[in-house]
Amino acid sequence: MRLSILCLLFILICSPLFAATPAGPDDKTRCGVCGMFVAPYPHWVAALEMTDGQYFYFDGPKDLFIFYENLATYQPGATRDQVANLYVTEYYTARLIPATEVFFVVGSDVLGPMGRELVPVAGREAAATFMRDHSGTKLMRFDGRELLDAQEQP
Amino acid sequence: MRYLKILEYALASLLRRPGKTCAILVVYTLMIVVLASVLFLTQALKTEATTMLAGGPQLVVQKTMAGRHELIPVSAVEKLVEIPGVKAVKPRVWGYYYDALTGTNYTLQGFDTLANELSLLNGRLPREEGECAIGAGVARSRLIHLQDELILIDYDNIGRIFTVTGVFVSAADLLTQDLVVMPEGPLRQFFGMPDSLATDLAVEVYNPNEVDTIANKIKRSLPDSRPITQSELLRTYHAVFDWRGGMMLALFSSALMAFCILAWDKATGLSAGERREIGILKAVGWDTGDVLLLKLWEGLALSLLAFLSGCLIAFILVFWWGTPVLGGILRGWSVLFPALRPTPFIDFYQLGTLAFLTIIPYVASTVIPAWRAAVTDPDEVMRAS
Numbered sequence: 001m002r003l004s005i006l007c008l009l010f011i012l013i014c015s016p017l018f019a020a021t022p023a024g025p026d027d028k029t030r031c032g033v034c035g036m037f038v039a040p041y042p043h044w045v046a047a048l049e050m051t052d053g054q055y056f057y058f059d060g061p062k063d064l065f066i067f068y069e070n071l072a073t074y075q076p077g078a079t080r081d082q083v084a085n086l087y088v089t090e091y092y093t094a095r096l097i098p099a100t101e102v103f104f105v106v107g108s109d110v111l112g113p114m115g116r117e118l119v120p121v122a123g124r125e126a127a128a129t130f131m132r133d134h135s136g137t138k139l140m141r142f143d144g145r146e147l148l149d150a151q152e153q154p
Numbered sequence: 155m156r157y158l159k160i161l162e163y164a165l166a167s168l169l170r171r172p173g174k175t176c177a178i179l180v181v182y183t184l185m186i187v188v189l190a191s192v193l194f195l196t197q198a199l200k201t202e203a204t205t206m207l208a209g210g211p212q213l214v215v216q217k218t219m220a221g222r223h224e225l226i227p228v229s230a231v232e233k234l235v236e237i238p239g240v241k242a243v244k245p246r247v248w249g250y251y252y253d254a255l256t257g258t259n260y261t262l263q264g265f266d267t268l269a270n271e272l273s274l275l276n277g278r279l280p281r282e283e284g285e286c287a288i289g290a291g292v293a294r295s296r297l298i299h300l301q302d303e304l305i306l307i308d309y310d311n312i313g314r315i316f317t318v319t320g321v322f323v324s325a326a327d328l329l330t331q332d333l334v335v336m337p338e339g340p341l342r343q344f345f346g347m348p349d350s351l352a353t354d355l356a357v358e359v360y361n362p363n364e365v366d367t368i369a370n371k372i373k374r375s376l377p378d379s380r381p382i383t384q385s386e387l388l389r390t391y392h393a394v395f396d397w398r399g400g401m402m403l404a405l406f407s408s409a410l411m412a413f414c415i416l417a418w419d420k421a422t423g424l425s426a427g428e429r430r431e432i433g434i435l436k437a438v439g440w441d442t443g444d445v446l447l448l449k450l451w452e453g454l455a456l457s458l459l460a461f462l463s464g465c466l467i468a469f470i471l472v473f474w475w476g477t478p479v480l481g482g483i484l485r486g487w488s489v490l491f492p493a494l495r496p497t498p499f500i501d502f503y504q505l506g507t508l509a510f511l512t513i514i515p516y517v518a519s520t521v522i523p524a525w526r527a528a529v530t531d532p533d534e535v536m537r538a539s
Contacts, residue, residue, distance in 0.1 A: 091361060
């Protein structure tokens with residue numbers, strides 16, 4: 001009995017912490033751009049959170065950014081101000097984290113469900129390792145508005 | 155309606171020749187049983203190996219010295235956890251034990267190395283020195299149960315007594331069958347293995363896409379190690395079972411040839427009576443097409459019956475009876491065999507192939523000679539007989 005109360009307390013206290021990342025797609029969720037099912041590719045899932053709490057899921061960061069760059073095409077009437085957050089699945093830890101916290105490696109030999117991908121890697125050192133291991137050609141990062149070249153930035 | 159009438163006639167004509175029908179049916183069924191049970195068993199063993207390995211680590215690192223497996227220093231763990239993408243590295247302690255009493259080999263495992271078999275345990279896992287949990291095979295061969303004592307001889311030739319606190323009742327029987335589990339400390343003492351060494355290292359990886367890259371990096375940072383990935387292991391098991399299945403089929407191929415000759419002979423050699431029957435049917439107004447349909451129905455009825463009953467018998471043989479003959483040849487990498495009750499699993503693609511390779515040739519070999527008899531003049535056919 002006491003254990004269950006403790007567990008409940010723990011969940012209540014921790015739930016705001018977990019709430020920071022999206023719950024993840026269910027079996028029927030389709031990619032917002034290509035229409036493929038998202039759930040079979042847990043290591044590539046990307047998500048876009050709107051300010052009204054609505055989530056869009058994608059089967060890779062590439063489709064996420066296609067959606068984000070052409071918001072008016074895919075979600076008529078929506079503006080970028082209505083986008084709250086972008087999430088991508090970090091390559092090495094397979095966790096969904098905000099897109100602003102990772103580097104995107106372009107041109108690597110790691111292929112996603114939709115072919116060549118912007119592979120999200122957290123940390124400059126890990127990104128350098130990834131570029132060496134998988135012959136990436138370019139490093140980019142997302143500043144909250146757009147994708148930038150990250151080669152020169154500290 | 156006409157088709158049904160012809161079907162009725164075909165079945166009646168099969169029943170009119172019970173001897174011939176039965177002979178073909180029995181031999182045909184037997185052949186299907188042999189083929190299908192080899193296919194079923196190979197497939198079931200492959201599925202079993204897959205489920206068995208699915209619970210294990212994605213990557214195992216062994217140390218080799220002079221090309222042989224060696225104990226790996228536990229200190230290597232620090233080098234491995236630094237590699238990006240590695241979730242955890244666990245040193246595992248396990249080894250083999252030859253039990254002279256029953257003439258069987260046991261696998262002794264340290265407690266920490268067990269992944270997720272907890273729920274498959276009857277009783278509880280051992281907690282302290284002098285306790286152990288055993289697989290069903292060990293329990294059977296030693297005739298011991300829960301709370302009984304298991305005596306094993308350690309590396310120094312001293313008998314040690316362990317109380318059995320749990321018996322594994324795993325679904326994937328092959329894995330836990332010959333297992334004896336005890337806490338890591340007592341197991342090290344039993345084997346005389348120093349604390350600084352482990353049998354191998356189990357590496358957990360976050361992203362399965364990265365396993366091969368990590369294996370390469372491990373090979374580079376520990377040149378005397380041998381990283382084995384789960385997919386490699388799986389491929390090896392599948393290759394072994396496929397190879398054994400192929401050997402079995404090769405052994406049976408002479409029997410298959412004998413069947414083919416018999417079936418060909420029985421089915422193609424139209425007897426004088428049958429020729430006359432075709433002649434009479436044509437004389438009373440049957441088309442060549444009707445005669446062909448009649449023969450097609452006959453062949454189909456016979457081979458479908460043989461195929462279905464053959465598959466059914468093979469299924470029962472493999473999944474209920476536990477494959478009395480084939481099992482021992484197909485599996486078997488240790489002395490202590492589990493009672494083989496593979497999880498029923500049917501690959502429809504394989505069944506389809508089998509059906510295509512047996513039913514179509516048989517039907518063809520019955521229809522073609524009938525067609526040759528049917529196109530000749532009925533008068534000539536009847537006169538010739």
